[in-house]
Amino acid sequence: MLMGLNSFVILNPGQAGVLSILGKAREGVLLEGIHLKPPLVSVVDIYDLTVQKFEVPAQSSTKDLQNLSARFAINFRLDPLQVVEIRRKQGTLANIVAKIISPQTQESFKIAAALRTVEEAITKRNELKQDFDDALSQRLEKYGIIVLDTSVVDLEFSPEFAKAVEEKQIAEQRAKRAIYVAQEAEQEAQAEINRAKGKAEAQRLLAETLKAQGGQLVLQKEAIQAWREGGSQMPKVLVIGGEKPPSVPFLFNVGDVEQ
16 A cells, blocks of 8 residues: 555646656656556656746945945746756755855856946936846856746945935935026016106106107106105195296196106
8 A cells, every 4th residue: 555655756837847756857858647667666856947036135336336235036947848957066955046046146247236336327327227137137048947927126336326315316416496586587687677667668658758849847757756755644636836037837746646
């Protein structure tokens, strides 16, 4: 009974097995289904072929020699046709992650980071990830590991660069504020010019009107205006005229001055 149960193995969907007899891996991967095996002297190592995810840290220097640290989430699966070779060279899934995926992630990140400055790593993050994906996929393919997708979980910079970025942002904000203040002052100055032009034009038109009614009315109007601004109470109607030279009396409504 015991030997009968030990003479076959069942693999579920998403699994692959490697048959070893007396410690030697046999050629030919075992896929899902039931498989016979020699009892007592054989063992089947089962590998998960579904998508695996591991987070792997990486550090590198950029083109401008700035330190850059990242953490990647790697989604991958094992190539079922190479499971036997994986069993012979890498062994368990834990060994695959520690001995293959982790160091190759580090090297791939160095390749991608060295192509750009630290500022470009921020502004061109998608390009950085694409270069990383291409390098990692090429390096892991020969180990029977298929990279499906990667994600940049975290991207950190040196404290010196972070401080420089903060100072740059403050300087840019101050520059924008200075431009705004200058524009505001320019607009206010232009408004003053326009008001002065309007006032001068109004005075010119009034002077022409008064001159048309009598040459001396300009001076008389200005005297009345000065009198009123000085706080004196003005009569509502003035009769303006003189004996020499003979002239016709002129009625002047002081209320017109207020308008």
